Amino acid sequence: MNRTLDKTRKQIVKKKGPMGTVHEGSRDSRRLRKALARDGRLGKLATSRKKQEQPLVDRAAFFQESIRETGIEMFDAEQFLAAVKSFVHQHDEEMDELRRARRPGRPASMREDTLKVRMATLEKEFQNGFLVPDLASQDNVSALERWDGTWLHLNSLNWVRVTDAGAxxxxTFPPNKD
Structure with a gap:
């Protein structure tokens, strides 16, 4: 990850010798500090990008697993809608357990609040159009089954938006940030 810093350090060592000979206020030390700051910025950007991409990777992995469990080569409309509903309502059992475990009069736990927000977001997206890999196409189902679990290969799949009415x-993938 420290690609810039390593390259800069290598150039300076090649020119000056061991790193202990660089003066604190010299141009070379400024180059090193600048390279270190750049690597830090790039690391933060990569972390935030991965955090944004992870829900869609998890979504595709869920549907890949459902394909492997059922062994269906192509989903019809009812099976497709049932698979999407199972994804949207996957946290219902855990939410019920947390509610039952909580004593009367106590506030909701942090996990319960997080699940509430996540479930509300999924429900709203399902009403407006839930983004999923197209399971109604046999070619796309086989491609999803062979998918290696990386973000890079998700754009080779066909994606559709499914509403709660079944339409x-x-x-497009990746989805636009409107």
Whole structure:
């Protein structure tokens, strides 16, 4: 990850010798500090990008697992809608357990609040159009089954938006941040 810092350090060592000979206020030490700061910025950007991409990777992994469990080569409309509903309502059992475990009159736990927000977001997206890999196409189902779990290969899949009424329309991937 410290690619810039390593390259800069290597150039300075090649020019000056061991790193202990660099003066604290010299141009070379400024180059090193600048390279270190750049690597830090790039690391933060990569972390935030991965955090944004992870929900879609998890979503594709869920549907890949459902394909492997069922062994279906192509989903019809009812099976497709049932698979999407199972994803949207995957946290219902855990939420019920947390509610039952909580004593009367006590505030909700942090985990319960997080699940509430996540469930509300999934429900709203499902009403407006839930982004999923197209499971109604046999080629896409086989491609999803062979998917290696990385963000890089998700754009090779066809994606659709499915509403709670069962309507589906083609969608672009990655989704636009409107």
């Amino acid at each position: 589906s329309r083609p969608a």
